[in-house]
Every structure is written in C-alpha cells, then in structure tokens.
Amino acid sequence: MGSEAHAPPARPRLGVFKLASCDGCQLTLIGCEDELLALSEKVDIAHFPEASSRTDVHGRFDVALVEGSVSAEWQREELLSIRERSKLLVTIGACATSGGVQALRNGKDVSEFVRAVYASPAYISTLDRSTPVSAHVSVDYELRGCPIDKHQLLEVLTALLVGRRPAIRDESVCMECKRRGNVCVLVAHGEPCLGPVVHAGCGALCPRFARGCYGCFGPKESPATAALAARLKELGVPAADLARRFRSISGGAPAFADEAAKQELEHD
Amino acid sequence: MTHPTKRIARAELDRLFALLSEDARVVHGPTVRDGAIVDAPLASVSELPIGWTDQQAPGRYRLTRRDDAAVFGFVVGPSSPKPLFFPPEETLYRAERRADGKVGFVPVVPSPAPKALLGVRACDVAAMRIQDRVFRDREHREPRYAARRDDTIVVGVHCLAPGPLCFCASMGAGPRVGEGADLALAERLDAGGHIFLVEALTARGQALLSRLEGSEASDEELRWRDEALASAERSMGRTLDTAELPGRLYAALDHPRWEEIASRCLACGSCTSVCPSCFCSGSDDPSDLEGAHTSHTRHWESCFTSAHGELHGHTTRPRTSERYRQWATHKFGAWVSQMGQSGCVGCGRCIAWCPSGIDLVAEVRAIADGVSPVTMPVAREVTAPREESLVPRAATVLARTVESSDVVTLSLRMEPDGRRDFAPGQFHQLSLPGVGEAPISISGDDGAGVEHTIRAVGKLTEALCALRVGAQLGVRGPYGRGWPMDELAGGPVVVVAGGIGLAPLREALRRMLADPERYPDVRLFYGARTPEDLLYGRELLGWIDRPGFDLHVTVDRAGPTWRGHVGVVTRLLRPATVPASARAILCGPEVMMRFTVDALAKLGLPHTRQWVTMERHMKCATGTCGRCQYGPHFVCKDGPVFRFDEVSMLFGRHGL
Numbered sequence: 001m002g003s004e005a006h007a008p009p010a011r012p013r014l015g016v017f018k019l020a021s022c023d024g025c026q027l028t029l030i031g032c033e034d035e036l037l038a039l040s041e042k043v044d045i046a047h048f049p050e051a052s053s054r055t056d057v058h059g060r061f062d063v064a065l066v067e068g069s070v071s072a073e074w075q076r077e078e079l080l081s082i083r084e085r086s087k088l089l090v091t092i093g094a095c096a097t098s099g100g101v102q103a104l105r106n107g108k109d110v111s112e113f114v115r116a117v118y119a120s121p122a123y124i125s126t127l128d129r130s131t132p133v134s135a136h137v138s139v140d141y142e143l144r145g146c147p148i149d150k151h152q153l154l155e156v157l158t159a160l161l162v163g164r165r166p167a168i169r170d171e172s173v174c175m176e177c178k179r180r181g182n183v184c185v186l187v188a189h190g191e192p193c194l195g196p197v198v199h200a201g202c203g204a205l206c207p208r209f210a211r212g213c214y215g216c217f218g219p220k221e222s223p224a225t226a227a228l229a230a231r232l233k234e235l236g237v238p239a240a241d242l243a244r245r246f247r248s249i250s251g252g253a254p255a256f257a258d259e260a261a262k263q264e265l266e267h268d
Numbered sequence: 269m270t271h272p273t274k275r276i277a278r279a280e281l282d283r284l285f286a287l288l289s290e291d292a293r294v295v296h297g298p299t300v301r302d303g304a305i306v307d308a309p310l311a312s313v314s315e316l317p318i319g320w321t322d323q324q325a326p327g328r329y330r331l332t333r334r335d336d337a338a339v340f341g342f343v344v345g346p347s348s349p350k351p352l353f354f355p356p357e358e359t360l361y362r363a364e365r366r367a368d369g370k371v372g373f374v375p376v377v378p379s380p381a382p383k384a385l386l387g388v389r390a391c392d393v394a395a396m397r398i399q400d401r402v403f404r405d406r407e408h409r410e411p412r413y414a415a416r417r418d419d420t421i422v423v424g425v426h427c428l429a430p431g432p433l434c435f436c437a438s439m440g441a442g443p444r445v446g447e448g449a450d451l452a453l454a455e456r457l458d459a460g461g462h463i464f465l466v467e468a469l470t471a472r473g474q475a476l477l478s479r480l481e482g483s484e485a486s487d488e489e490l491r492w493r494d495e496a497l498a499s500a501e502r503s504m505g506r507t508l509d510t511a512e513l514p515g516r517l518y519a520a521l522d523h524p525r526w527e528e529i530a531s532r533c534l535a536c537g538s539c540t541s542v543c544p545s546c547f548c549s550g551s552d553d554p555s556d557l558e559g560a561h562t563s564h565t566r567h568w569e570s571c572f573t574s575a576h577g578e579l580h581g582h583t584t585r586p587r588t589s590e591r592y593r594q595w596a597t598h599k600f601g602a603w604v605s606q607m608g609q610s611g612c613v614g615c616g617r618c619i620a621w622c623p624s625g626i627d628l629v630a631e632v633r634a635i636a637d638g639v640s641p642v643t644m645p646v647a648r649e650v651t652a653p654r655e656e657s658l659v660p661r662a663a664t665v666l667a668r669t670v671e672s673s674d675v676v677t678l679s680l681r682m683e684p685d686g687r688r689d690f691a692p693g694q695f696h697q698l699s700l701p702g703v704g705e706a707p708i709s710i711s712g713d714d715g716a717g718v719e720h721t722i723r724a725v726g727k728l729t730e731a732l733c734a735l736r737v738g739a740q741l742g743v744r745g746p747y748g749r750g751w752p753m754d755e756l757a758g759g760p761v762v763v764v765a766g767g768i769g770l771a772p773l774r775e776a777l778r779r780m781l782a783d784p785e786r787y788p789d790v791r792l793f794y795g796a797r798t799p800e801d802l803l804y805g806r807e808l809l810g811w812i813d814r815p816g817f818d819l820h821v822t823v824d825r826a827g828p829t830w831r832g833h834v835g836v837v838t839r840l841l842r843p844a845t846v847p848a849s850a851r852a853i854l855c856g857p858e859v860m861m862r863f864t865v866d867a868l869a870k871l872g873l874p875h876t877r878q879w880v881t882m883e884r885h886m887k888c889a890t891g892t893c894g895r896c897q898y899g900p901h902f903v904c905k906d907g908p909v910f911r912f913d914e915v916s917m918l919f920g921r922h923g924l
C-alpha cells in the first residue's frame with residue numbers, strides 16, 4: 001500500500017469491443033458521463049470506437065469489455081484475437097453473455113430468416129447459431145442485462161482496478177424487488193413474472209412498473225425454471241407462451257433454453 | 269391484567285392521529301397502493317384502507333372492497349414494520365485509505381425523525397420485539413437500529429377476524445396485541461355504531477389516552493372485546509403444534525420432504541424478505557475508483573441465496589433443499605436456541621407472498637409431526653448489551669513474518685491505545701478499505717502487538733499478506749468464545765492441529781507452556797501437507813526441551829531429506845501418546861477433526877472432553893447477520909470453539 005503512493009502505476013489499458021449487438025451496452029458506458037471522466041483519468045481508454053476516434057485495433061489491453069454475441073465467422077476470429085491480447089475479458093450484456101435475442105434463431109433454419117428479412121440475401125454472411133463469448137474463449141467476468149446496468153458496470157471496473165471481488169449478487173430479481181418494497185405482481189395480480197429465476201441487477205425495473213420480469217439479466221444461480229414454469233401454468237399461462245418467455249432475451253442461456261425446449265415439446 | 273380502556277367514536281381517530289403527529293413525528297400506517305395494503309407514511313386518517321380488505325391464499329393476494337367502512341378490516345399485507353428499523357440497504361460506515369497507508373473509519377448513524385406506527389397487528393408487534401432482541405437488546409446494541417427504533421410510539425390493533433393464512437395463536441404472538449405497543453385498538457362496527465376501544469398498555473399510551481375524548485369502556489364492551497379475541501383465537505386459518513418443535517425439526521434433518529419441497533421452491537428469497545422477523549444480512553464495500561473512499565453497506569440477504577452460505581468461494585448450502593431446510597429449521601428451531609423464542613409470529617406473509625405458493629405450516633407439519641425430538645442447546649444467557657458500532661478501528665503493522673509460501677504473520681498494534689486483550693482462540697475481523705473484511709483468528713501476543721497468521725487464498729487475504737510494516741488496516745473485535753483454558757488446567761492436554769489450524773492454537777500453547785504448574789502435561793500433534801507448510805518451525809523447536817511438553821509432527825508428503833513421520837495426524841494418536849484422562853483441543857480442516865475426534869474417542873476421551881473449532885464466513889461477528897449459522901449456533905459468538913458434544917449432531921453433515 002505505502003509503496004503504491006510513490007510511483008503511480010501506468011494506467012491500465014481498457015478496450016471496448018463490439019460483436020453482434022445493438023450498441024446499447026456500450027451506450028451505458030457512454031451514459032456514465034461524470035463517472036466516465038473520472039474513469040478516463042484512472043484508465044487509458046485505448047480502444048472505444050463507439051465513443052471516440054481513438055482506436056487501437058491491434059494493441060494489448062488490461063481489460064477488454066466485449067459486447068455482442070458471435071454470429072459470424074469474422075466475429076469469432078476477432079474474439080480470439082481480443083482474448084489473446086487482453087489480461088481480463090469482461091462480457092457486457094445479454095448478447096455477449098448468453099447469445100442475446102439473436103439466439104432465437106438457434107435450432108432454426110437461418111437461410112430462411114435471411115431470405116425473409118433482407119432485400120439482398122446474397123450480401124449476408126452469418127453463422128447458423130448466435131453463441132455467447134464464453135463458447136469460444138475464457139471469460140473473467142460476465143455482466144448481465146439488456147442493456148447492462150450502469151452501476152454494475154462501474155462496480156466491476158472499480159473492483160478490477162482496486163483488486164477486489166465485484167460486489168455483484170447472483171441472487172434473484174425478487175430480492176431486489178422486495179428490498180424496493182414493490183408489491184409482487186405475480187402474487188397480487190397473477191401477472192407472469194420470471195423474477196424468481198432471473199439474475200438480479202436491474203433493480204426490479206419491470207415489477208416496479210407493475211409488469212412481470214421478462215428475464216433480460218438471464219438466469220440466476222440455481223434457477224428453478226421447472227418449478228416456476230409449473231407455477232405459471234397453474235396461473236393459466238399456456239406452454240407456448242412460457243416457451244416464448246424463456247426464449248426471449250436470454251434464450252441462449254442453457255437453463256432458459258432447456259426450459260423453453262421442454263415447454264415447446266409439451267406444446268407440440 | 270386489565271388496562272385502562274376508553275371507548276372512542278370513530279371520528280375521534282382524527283384526534284389520535286393528530287396526537288401521534290405532535291413533535292414532528294411521522295405517522296406510518298397501512299394504506300392502499302398498487303393493489304395491496306402496504307405500510308407508508310400517512311398524512312391523515314383518510315389514507316387508511318377504509319372499506320378495503322384482502323383475500324389471501326398460498327401464493328395469492330387480492331385487494332377487495334368491503335361492504336362497510338371498517339378502518340382495519342383486513343389482516344397483514346406484504347409490508348411489515350421491519351424496513352422502518354432495519355432498512356433493506358444502508359451504510360454502516362465510511363472508510364478512507366490514504367496514500368501514506370493510513371486508514372480512517374467514520375461511523376454512519378442516522379438521526380431520523382421520531383415515528384408513530386398506527387394500526388400494527390399483534391403479530392407485527394411481536395415481530396418487533398424479536399427484532400429488538402436481535403439488534404438492540406442482546407449482547408450487542410446496534411446503534412443504527414436503536415436510533416430508528418427508540419422513541420417510536422406503537423398503536424396496535426387487536427385482530428378480531430384473522431385470515432386463512434394466520435396462525436399467530438399457535439406462535440403465542442396474537443391475536444391480542446401484547447408487550448411492545450403503547451395503545452391497542454379494538455374496532456367495533458355493528459348495529460350499535462362504529463367505535464373503538466382504546467387500551468393503554470404503557471405510561472406513554474396512558475398519556476395519549478387521557479387526551480382522547482371518550483368514556484370509560486363499559487363491562488359489556490370489554491366482554492365483547494375479550495369474546496371477540498377468544499373467537500379469533502379459535503378461528504385461525506392455520507395451526508401449528510410448537511411443543512418441542514425445534515428438537516423435532518432437528519431430528520428430521522434427513523426427511524425426504526426437504527427434497528420434495530425443492531421441486532416447488534424457487535429459492536427466490538421472497539419469504540425471508542416479507543418475514544417481519546428475518547434479520548439476515550450481507551455486506552459490501554463499494555468504493556471510488558481508487559479504492560481510497562469506501563462505504564461499508566449492509567443489505568437484506570436470505571438463506572435462499574448462495575452468498576448466505578459462502579465459505580472460501582463455495583457455498584455450504586448448494587441445494588435448494590438445504591436452503592429451505594435452513595429457513596425452516598432456523599425459524600422454528602435454531603431461533604429458540606439463539607434468542608430464547610421462536611422466530612415465527614404466525615403472520616402468514618411467507619405463505620401468501622411465496623410466488624410458488626408453498627405453505628410453510630403444511631411443510632413443517634409434514635416434516636416434524638410425530639417425530640421424537642432431539643435435545644437442543646439452551647439459549648445462552650444474555651448479559652447487558654454493549655454498544656457495538658460494527659465499525660473497525662485502525663491498526664498498524666508492527667512486524668511481518670513470512671511463514672511459508674502463502675502464509676504470513678502480521679503483528680498489529682491496535683490504535684490508539686495498543687491494547688492486546690483477547691482470549692486464545694478468539695478472532696478479529698480484519699479489513700482493508702475498498703477491498704473487504706474477513707475473520708482472522710488471533711495467533712498470538714508477541715509482547716508488542718497482536719499476531720494474526722493469514723493464508724493468501726483470495727483477494728482480501730492476498731492484500732493483507734502483502735501489507736508492509738507501518739501500513740494500516742481495520743480491526744474489529746476480539747470476538748467469539750476461545751479455548752476453555754480453565755477446564756484444560758490440571759490434567760494432560762492433547763493439542764491436535766492441521767495445517768494453518770495451528771494458528772488459533774499457538775497462543776493457548778504459549779500460555780500453557782508458560783505455566784507448567786497449571787498445565788503440567790501438554791502434547792502437540794501437528795500435521796501439515798509438506799515440511800515447507802509447517803508453521804512456526806523455530807518456535808516449535810524452542811519448545812521441545814521443555815519438561816512436560818511432547819511434540820509429534822507429521823506431513824502428508826515429503827522429500828528425501830525429511831526424517832519425521834509421513835501420514836495423517838491421526839496415525840500419531842495411540843495409547844502410548846494419548847492418556848485416556850486427557851482433554852483435547854483440535855483445529856484443522858473439518859475432515860481431519862472428524863477423524864481425530866473418533867480416534868480420540870477410541871482412546872477413551874469422551875466428546876465432552878474434546879473441543880473443536882468451526883469455520884464459517886463471519887460478516888458481522890456479533891450475532892446479527894446470520895451468516896455464520898451452524899445449526900442452532902452462531903459460530904461468531906457461540907464459537908468458533910465448541911465442545912464437541914455441542915455440535916456432534918451436525919458435524920460432518922452436508923448442507924448446513
């Protein structure tokens with residue numbers, strides 16, 4: 001400790017990278033305005049194409065923030081290169097962490113989607129599955145959310161800089177919902193809510209506005225998806241609807257993908 | 269006992285409200301919001317849920333209209349008084365770590381406006397008493413809780429129409445409002461009109477009552493109230509037989525039902541969050557980007573989270589069945605040993621607000637009915653509470669000794685007075701602002717400072733081990749129950765240590781060797797992984813010539829230069845080395861202690877003559893966060909040293 005005071009260490013180099021994604025998570029970083037200034041004093045934001053013209057495509061990084069899933073071959077190659085050049089790799093958001101909305105196509109015929117969506121399908125080159133970063137390289141920390149939460153992002157960066165474990169809880173959305181004093185929408189209104197199996201971090205945003213959680217932070221630690229599915233059925237939610245709910249934002253996460261598949265089977 | 273009771277007109281509630289609001293007091297009470305009756309600060313009587321009621325079933329709550337204008341014509345909603353005194357999230361202190369390595373800690377204690385609680389049900393009044401006991405009226409007084417709780421006026425409401433999920437009568441908590449309230453209301457709405465009987469339970473209540481306009485309650489009215497309460501008691505939606513329930517639950521730890529519940533339980537933590545008495549918490553140390561300024565925060569946690577069972581990066585309760593078992597056995601079982609009363613007041617909230625609709629009462633009955641109980645430890649006597657700030661003080665590193673490749677001993681001077689009071693076997697909470705806090709056992713007193721032997725296993729312990737002489741850190745404590753030094757005197761003492769487990773034993777050894785008259789025969793059996801992992805080598809060598817001291821050392825693996833024993837420590841325990849009359853103190857990995865206890869028992873040492881140390885990740889160290897629970901014990905204050913028979917029914921079991 002004492003010695004650190006005398007020779008300030010070189011500022012750690014941070015890179016922000018994007019694969020298949022909508023940029024929403026990077027926007028969260030830009031949205032940190034005040035904190036971003038303080039952050040840029042502490043770290044050298046060496047590559048952040050979204051926010052500045054300064055880029056360093058081939059440099060080495062202490063921390064790489066990776067947004068987006070792997071949806072095309074060039075993304076896979078870039079990811080391998082980022083990993084090689086970075087000490088710590090943090091995925092930001094549902095796409096990078098579990099495949100994102102793009103993972104809806106997994107298990108389906110992609111060429112059909114391409115034909116349906118794009119005017120000139122010939123220009124489109126895509127893999128038939130959208131996969132999370134962790135399917136290709138080792139990940140040091142996963143930040144959930146669609147988009148990520150600003151406080152969690154700052155917490156992870158701070159913890160990495162200070163050298164402690166990020167204070168990010170792997171508990172359910174219900175815990176946050178209750179701490180905020182919300183009235184449970186599932187119990188009081190019979191509203192289908194995924195909160196009990198979803199990773200905390202959003203501050204129970206949807207239940208705060210009287211809506212059920214739709215799971216953008218992905219599964220929590222030990223998610224009881226089968227038990228929740230059974231309960232929601234008792235409340236009258238049909239299997240097909242349940243499958244859709246588990247598929248939506250974090251459908252690529254194994255726990256949700258499995259439950260969705262089970263419900264689809266039942267529906268067929 | 270009959271309390272002074274007045275009959276007041278419904279309109280007189282306005283005056284009561286005005287009296288409660290005097291001196292800038294904030295009046296909290298039930299009100300309708302978001303389709304439920306919740307607690308909130310109120311501006312007037314009109315905000316009470318007049319003419320509303322609730323319909324409740326497991327996992328279901330609906331707000332509906334009554335066909336009258338009853339003011340308190342419902343039971344309990346999702347909120348309880350708990351968050352007013354024990355907020356879901358709060359800062360305990362701020363810490364600073366300066367560039368010169370010095371640290372500072374500033375407690376954060378609120379000074380809130382005084383409160384009055386209007387319309388508190390009997391169960392919630394009872395739950396407030398439980399929380400008072402956890403945070404204010406036991407060994408430690410939590411000043412933040414006390415600041416919010418002291419000087420609160422409580423106006424209770426007798427429950428005359430309990431709901432289908434209510435079982436306060438079984439828990440001895442209702443329906444009659446008991447100790448803890450200043451006034452208790454009984455609402456009467458019939459052909460005779462709409463009136464309240466207001467009963468003064470305290471002097472403060474009496475002072476309020478005397479300022480209300482009304483007449484003394486008549487005998488008929490008092491009879492009506494008592495009969496209504498008696499009939500309420502008979503019409504509870506649920507009942508639970510609590511006789512010997514703790515022992516029956518602990519006898520049923522292996523019941524298959526726990527696993528069956530896990531197929532329905534979401535482990536979401538809704539139950540513990542709505543419970544008016546649950547007190548478990550976790551803490552974090554968010555900091556600025558330099559880690560120079562930190563807030564130490566505390567938040568509601570739940571036994572259903574993995575964090576709650578965390579120990580060295582794992583969780584002691586990975587399975588949902590184990591978490592549910594922890595919840596139910598704590599609530600109805602361990603709580604009694606810990607606090608002298610059950611942790612449940614029978615409000616039924618956890619049943620209504622369980623998103624999965626699990627019925628705690630039905631589950632507990634299915635598990636514990638007809639089971640013959642085991643004997644539970646009796647609650648420990650409560651001494652006068654002392655102020656516990658939970659805030660560290662600074663300490664300075666006086667000396668740093670490298671013991672092995674990943675173990676360092678720091679000798680610390682406690683600022684400002686250099687005190688060195690502790691009992692062998694106790695621990696300190698050591699902290700680094702911005703990094704965190706962890707329990708570290710005290711490994712000795714070197715005459716200048718208090719020694720701590722630390723193994724670098726995580727970020728915090730790595731940072732602690734890296735501290736240089738002159739640097740500062742935070743210290744709280746000493747905490748816990750140490751080795752039974754008095755009971756060890758007189759006869760032979762067998763000390764068995766595994767690896768870093770020698771650290772908490774070292775000061776006990778030093779004190780025994782320094783006093784051969786009281787401790788004439790001390791035998792140390794010490795096992796480590798390799799010769800390089802043996803701690804305190806030089807000091808041990810210095811002891812071997814002492815009369816009345818025997819040293820036996822073994823390692824798991826060794827190179828060709830090692831001349832000593834190779835193998836597990838239990839191999840050294842033989843009739844020739846362990847007198848049957850000995851007392852034994854043990855510290856090491858749990859498996860090692862388990863085998864050692866058995867080996868010593870075979871050599872004639874009953875469980876009542878063996879003491880072990882338990883390990884849990886202590887957060888508060890004062891019996892208020894629930895993190896360190898081990899069955900009916902708090903490891904932080906009832907341990908870490910236990911006589912083996914106190915923990916034998918739990919020892920070696922998974923998922924506790």
Ligand code: SF4
Nearest residue numbers: 174177184185193195
């Ligand atoms: S609204 Fe959803 S997240 Fe909130 S407590 Fe209910 S089930 Fe949990």
Ligand code: SF4
Nearest residue numbers: 543612613615616618
């Ligand atoms: S355990 Fe359930 S019924 Fe008992 S006090 Fe807590 S919430 Fe109420």
Ligand code: FES
Nearest residue numbers: 889891893894904
């Ligand atoms: S109760 Fe908090 S550490 Fe023991």
